[in-house]
Amino acid sequence: MINAVRGTKDILPSEIPLWYFVEKTLHNVSNLFGFKEIRTPIFERTEVFLRSIGSETDIVNKEMYTFLDRGGDSITLRPEMTASVVRAIIQNNLLAENSILRLWYYGPLFRYERPQKGRLRQFHQYGAELIGSPEPEADVEIILLAKEIVERLGILNYKLLLNSIGNRTSRQRYKQELISYFEKYANSLSNDSQERLRKNPLRILDSKDERDLEIIKNCPKIYDYFDKESLEHYNKTKELLALNHIEFQETPHLVRGLDYYTHTVFEFQSPILGAQDSFGGGGRYNELFTEFGFKKEVAATGFALGIERILLILESQQKTLPNGSPLVYIAFNKPEFISKVFETAYFLRKHDIPTLFDVQKKSLKAQMKEANKYGVKFVIIFGDDEINNNTITIKDMKKSEQTTYPFEKGIEIILNSKSANEDN
């Protein structure tokens, strides 16, 4: 037996209704906020991600699906989408005609990691980017969009964590202070954190190690190193969130894993997800466009949601949706009646009536069983009597009642029942 590769999975028919529900919600809310969809290729030149994500991040160092194509170019399956979107904006010159862009995206991403609960090698994200505004209003609009989706999906017991990591100069100053602080305790830090001290000291703040936590408790606070711009941006953001009655938890140690963030960062968490409790997150990335070599700075802010993690949450909340049933099953008695069956099915389908019938030469009884299993509303029965008299027997499966009509009349009844059935 050949299995799907590690960390990938099939989305089976029984799961599709929930996916549709989530996708429909994403479309609707994006639309409500005036965001337009953008679709980019699922692979890019490796350079796109090297520039944006940060060369010291784990994503770049050990998680990318990178290969040389037949032309010798280094190609990478996208591990996130913001970089692709920025590349597409620049390449297509989308900022020439708009000073601001409201974009959303949805699709599969790839990261080479050990799979575990809520973590796959191919997974899906929805994301939205508000590009062209440095104002806190934009950050808040993004958070409002995220929250509206989360609420409409019916996710319970989630938390919104908020922090700011300031602008570049503030962060540089803070980073220096952090390094000199942690160096004093370098020998007491966990191995992971000693590594972080070299590569990305900010991430020590996010450690779960108990020894680290003890040391982190008294470390310098980032807010003390903010310059005027950073402080004002952060305060204004919090103020606007309060204005919108958004509850959040200020989390000074919230540091996200991608290097391109500035100022606002935030994360949505759910307790049911276990070790990976974050199902969405984002923040501001004012420096990403210049990283790409764009001629001027473009302020931007955005977020992404992990679809599989959202589905885990919804499943834990027993959220299920019915799989749509065909309306009509045509059962018949003798193989030679098949021409009548095809003819009737053709007509009904032309009139948008979902119709199916047996293609295994099953007994009438077995056909009824199958009809029942599919949950159809009506079974049309063609037996000897119906064929000989040009009639049609319609059985209402719910009421368990059946009536024989002249053929034309019976068909009319089916057509008329469609509108009444449409709300499921």
Next chain:
RNA sequence: GCGAGCUUAGCUCAGUUGGGAGAGCAUCAGAUUGUGGCUCUGAGGGUCACGGGUUCGAGCCCCGUAGCUCGCCCCA
């Protein structure tokens, strides 16, 4: 990259000092020969992950391999 646990029928699992491979659900077929759901009867389906070893004998003990799951790192 590191650590732990699991792997018996399509699915969920039971298998008690190592000696008969089982249940429920699902599937299929019957229960006055045109008709589903409930009930009853019956049937099919397993090299007990794979490969070695110990033993008269292994699903059960030992070693190895693979797969899955969970955790660390990191992230959605």
